[in-house]
Amino acid sequence: MPKQKPEIRKHNFNEVALGYTADQAVAEAERCLQCPKPQCVSGCPVEIEIPDFIRLIKERQFDEAVKEVKRRNSLPAICGRVCPQEEQCQQQCVMGKAGEPINIGRLERFVADYEMNRGTSTISKQEPTGKKVAVVGAGPAGLTAAAELVKLGHEVVIFEALHKPGGVLIYGIPEFRLPKRIVAAEADYVKRLGASIETNALIGRLFTIPELLVNRFDAVFVGTGAGLPQFLKLPGENLGGIYSANEFLIRVNLMKSYAFPEYDTPIRIGKKVAVIGAGNVAMDSARSALRLGADTVYIVYRRSKAEMPARAEEVENAEEEGIIFKLLTNPTKFFGDEKGWVKHMECIEMQLGETDESGRRRPSPVEGSEFLMDVDTVIIAVGRTPNPIIQRTTKGLETTKWGTIKAEEETGKTSLPGVYAGGDIVTGEATVIKAMGAGKKAARAIHQYLASQK
Amino acid sequence: MYKIITKQELAAKIKLLEVNAPDIAAKAKPGQFIILVVDETGERIPLTIADYNIVKGTVTFIFNEVGKTTKQLGSLNEGDSIVNIAGPLGVPSEIKKFGRVLCVGGGVMIAPLHLQVKALREAGNDVTTVIGARGEDLLIFEQKMKKVSNKVYIVTDDGSRGFKGFDFLKELLKAESFQRAIVMGPVIMMETVSEISKSFNIPTMVTVTPIMVDGMGMCGVCRVTVGGETKFACIDGPEFDGHQVDFEELVKRQRLFLPEERLSSMFWEKLGGGCHRER
Ligand SMILES: Cc1cc2nc3c(=O)[nH]c(=O)nc-3n(C[C@H](O)[C@H](O)[C@H](O)COP(=O)(O)OP(=O)(O)OC[C@H]3O[C@@H](n4cnc5c(N)ncnc54)[C@H](O)[C@@H]3O)c2cc1C
Ligand SMILES: Cc1cc2nc3c(=O)[nH]c(=O)nc-3n(C[C@H](O)[C@H](O)[C@H](O)COP(=O)(O)OP(=O)(O)OC[C@H]3O[C@@H](n4cnc5c(N)ncnc54)[C@H](O)[C@@H]3O)c2cc1C
Ligand code: SF4
Ligand code: SF4
Ligand code: FES
Numbered sequence: 126m127p128k129q130k131p132e133i134r135k136h137n138f139n140e141v142a143l144g145y146t147a148d149q150a151v152a153e154a155e156r157c158l159q160c161p162k163p164q165c166v167s168g169c170p171v172e173i174e175i176p177d178f179i180r181l182i183k184e185r186q187f188d189e190a191v192k193e194v195k196r197r198n199s200l201p202a203i204c205g206r207v208c209p210q211e212e213q214c215q216q217q218c219v220m221g222k223a224g225e226p227i228n229i230g231r232l233e234r235f236v237a238d239y240e241m242n243r244g245t246s247t248i249s250k251q252e253p254t255g256k257k258v259a260v261v262g263a264g265p266a267g268l269t270a271a272a273e274l275v276k277l278g279h280e281v282v283i284f285e286a287l288h289k290p291g292g293v294l295i296y297g298i299p300e301f302r303l304p305k306r307i308v309a310a311e312a313d314y315v316k317r318l319g320a321s322i323e324t325n326a327l328i329g330r331l332f333t334i335p336e337l338l339v340n341r342f343d344a345v346f347v348g349t350g351a352g353l354p355q356f357l358k359l360p361g362e363n364l365g366g367i368y369s370a371n372e373f374l375i376r377v378n379l380m381k382s383y384a385f386p387e388y389d390t391p392i393r394i395g396k397k398v399a400v401i402g403a404g405n406v407a408m409d410s411a412r413s414a415l416r417l418g419a420d421t422v423y424i425v426y427r428r429s430k431a432e433m434p435a436r437a438e439e440v441e442n443a444e445e446e447g448i449i450f451k452l453l454t455n456p457t458k459f460f461g462d463e464k465g466w467v468k469h470m471e472c473i474e475m476q477l478g479e480t481d482e483s484g485r486r487r488p489s490p491v492e493g494s495e496f497l498m499d500v501d502t503v504i505i506a507v508g509r510t511p512n513p514i515i516q517r518t519t520k521g522l523e524t525t526k527w528g529t530i531k532a533e534e535e536t537g538k539t540s541l542p543g544v545y546a547g548g549d550i551v552t553g554e555a556t557v558i559k560a561m562g563a564g565k566k567a568a569r570a571i572h573q574y575l576a577s578q579k
Numbered sequence: 580m581y582k583i584i585t586k587q588e589l590a591a592k593i594k595l596l597e598v599n600a601p602d603i604a605a606k607a608k609p610g611q612f613i614i615l616v617v618d619e620t621g622e623r624i625p626l627t628i629a630d631y632n633i634v635k636g637t638v639t640f641i642f643n644e645v646g647k648t649t650k651q652l653g654s655l656n657e658g659d660s661i662v663n664i665a666g667p668l669g670v671p672s673e674i675k676k677f678g679r680v681l682c683v684g685g686g687v688m689i690a691p692l693h694l695q696v697k698a699l700r701e702a703g704n705d706v707t708t709v710i711g712a713r714g715e716d717l718l719i720f721e722q723k724m725k726k727v728s729n730k731v732y733i734v735t736d737d738g739s740r741g742f743k744g745f746d747f748l749k750e751l752l753k754a755e756s757f758q759r760a761i762v763m764g765p766v767i768m769m770e771t772v773s774e775i776s777k778s779f780n781i782p783t784m785v786t787v788t789p790i791m792v793d794g795m796g797m798c799g800v801c802r803v804t805v806g807g808e809t810k811f812a813c814i815d816g817p818e819f820d821g822h823q824v825d826f827e828e829l830v831k832r833q834r835l836f837l838p839e840e841r842l843s844s845m846f847w848e849k850l851g852g853g854c855h856r857e858r
Pocket of ligand 5: 790791792793794795796797798799800801802811812813814
């Protein structure tokens with residue numbers, strides 16, 4: 126797929142991957158073998174009928190192709206862009222055994238963008254059931270659950286704490302990977318289906334879950350995500366210039382501080398930036414820092430390249446743009462200047478030992494190998510834990526020792542009757558498509574529950 | 580959209596806005612705050628809830644015009660709207676019968692303190708209030724405080740009214756006993772009062788006001804060190820034990836974006852600064 130050239134894109138926030146033209150999409154679709162027992166479908170958490178929609182692209186019936194995709198996935202423009210396809214649908218594709226798998230994600234993106242650009246989406250209305258469901262959180266889990274529930278004829282209100290819907294899609298994943306107009310259009314689609322979205326509504330404070338159930342709703346779905354940033358608990362961590370990845374990305378994406386001062390929210394990026402961690406969040410932070418004008422951006426990671434949790438494609442993009450990988454390195458201490466701004470980071474070299482429970486080799490420090498790095502900005506991207514407010518304010522809602530909500534995998538059912546949950550709030554940090562899959566399963570279970578409630 | 584019902588100027592650059600927000604009014608409690616965004620390109624800023632009226636469905640906050648956003652907010656008039664207000668946020672203050680309570684407020688924070696004093700009185704406490712400002716002309720809520728407190732003392736930095744500075748507190752605490760102290764105001768004031776109250780072993784709660792972005796536990800910019808542990812002011816606070824807060828770090832972290840804030844403010848003034856809207 127065509128991409129913006131690295132030397133150009135590292136100075137702008139425009140989308141990196143440019144998308145297929147119609148001819149390119151048809152050519153890619155023609156490579157598909159239309160397997161009678163398609164392996165690809167088993168790799169997709171929402172079970173899109175992949176060969177069917179690809180055949181429709183081949184026949185240039187793009188409108189029909191989108192309909193086919195949307196039967197299973199209400200947010201295809203997003204999944205086509207951010208799904209880790211190489212571990213899901215594309216990993217299973219038979220064409221991948223001998224050569225390159227069909228680029229299913231890019232084809233999905235193509236049809237979704239085709240529809241969005243033409244504004245053709247059609248919406249069919251259902252007989253109302255008279256039941257009302259509250260959805261808490263407008264991330265992928267909540268938006269999907271809401272879309273499924275309105276399609277089944279229930280009245281749905283989504284409560285979102287921030288001032289815009291989308292969850293991580295709007296506040297976390299940067300513009301150059303997922304343009305915000307696409308997230309807005311997908312949220313708008315859910316609204317046009319008939320769900321309403323109330324922003325600025327922090328559930329647990331504005332209304333509690335029991336209040337929602339007593340006063341206004343017959344069931345509740347909780348999709349509040351894992352947004353609480355973790356820190357390293359190292360000396361000097363509260364110095365200026367040390368951001369959590371979430372703070373950094375919220376400022377840049379949700380608040381658009383790359384356009385400061387037209388937008389009011391400031392961000393300060395120095396010349397030498399160190400990003401701690403090597404997941405998708407770290408790659409997004411590093412590449413954003415570069416675009417905000419940093420001279421040198423390091424990824425500092427305590428294991429080796431093989432263990433990096435980020436998607437291969439994103440690591441490759443980061444390397445192309447000139448991000449420097451400092452592997453087998455771990456920070457130990459931060460030092461600041463007289464104004465309280467970070468100036469140096471002390472690190473220690475690491476070595477890999479035995480394999481641990483997670484199947485990765487355990488890193489341990491090399492004694493006496495401490496060294497100083499000059500840095501003026503540090504972004505900490507070492508993981509996020511569940512948003513805690515619902516758990517703290519809902520009596521009887523069972524949680525795990527990691528702070529996630531306990532819910533049945535197949536239904537999202539929690540310990541409280543009528544309360545369902547799914548997405549990162551249940552699994553801990555996962556993926557967009559898994560959150561959507563959970564939203565969908567919970568919607569089905571809620572539908573059954575409501576039917577049983579006469 | 581949240582419509583402005585009442586606007587008042589209480590002192591130079593100190594303004595009050597009462598806005599229509601019935602859901603927030605129904606849930607607000609003393610010690611909580613809201614986060615607002617003035618317009619489409621605005622930043623999220625926190626302000627403490629100074630009053631609420633369940634019947635009218637309104638929430639009131641009082642602010643100092645210090646930078647771009649608060650100046651812009653101050654340029655709005657009755658009938659105008661604010662695009663986003665989220666709240667109530669933060670853990671409500673603990674209101675119960677403590678016995679004799681000392682409430683100390685400085686600057687704009689006297690207004691939300693008033694709400695606490697009222698609630699503490701209703702809970703059966705005997706409340707002595709100290710209110711302070713830089714000078715007499717900046718002192719707000721004096722009459723209101725007198726109505727709800729058992730006793731009121733006044734302090735100014737320049738001595739233009741009442742006591743000059745907080746040294747008199749030592750004498751007061753020697754003479755009278757208190758079971759709890761509540762302090763809301765500038766960091767330096769909270770630090771000074773906490774130091775004094777510590778030497779008299781009075782449990783003291785302070786309201787910290789670090790920089791915030793989301794106000795919902797998602798960014799960590801509001802982190803403060805309390806008793807050696809990192810806390811998020813927006814979801815663990817904003818009230819903490821004043822004898823445990825690292826005030827020096829708090830002040831440094833409040834100033835992180837000073838150069839950018841000045842730029843933003845200059846940019847706003849250059850564009851007309853909303854002067855055309857002033858009556
Ligand atoms: C920077 C970054 C990059 C990522 N990149 C990828 C990627 O490329 N591919 C991929 O598949 N996954 C990626 N992920 C992970 C993916 O985004 C998440 O797994 C997914 O968004 C989880 O969806 P969710 O709906 O469960 O939660 P979220 O997206 O977190 O949404 C939760 C929503 O609930 C709201 N909320 C929280 N508490 C309350 C409350 N009390 N009341 C009301 N609302 C509340 C929040 O404001 C938020 O909008 C990335 C994550 C990050 C942070
Ligand atoms: C929980 C909480 C409650 C608050 N309640 C009130 C209130 O009731 N009334 C009120 O007037 N203010 C209150 N504040 C402070 C208020 O949020 C800031 O004054 C406001 O964000 C400034 O925005 P600005 O764009 O106008 O100024 P900026 O341009 O952002 O800043 C201008 C000046 O104000 C200082 N400043 C910025 N943010 C803060 C802050 N959070 N605390 C102290 N100084 C700051 C800066 O250092 C700078 O000198 C509260 C803050 C918090 C965290
Ligand atoms: S939703 Fe994701 S996993 Fe499913 S087909 Fe699309 S890209 Fe593949
Ligand atoms: S497995 Fe690959 S080739 Fe076979 S149907 Fe699926 S996408 Fe086409
Ligand atoms: S303001 Fe973002 S976590 Fe508190």
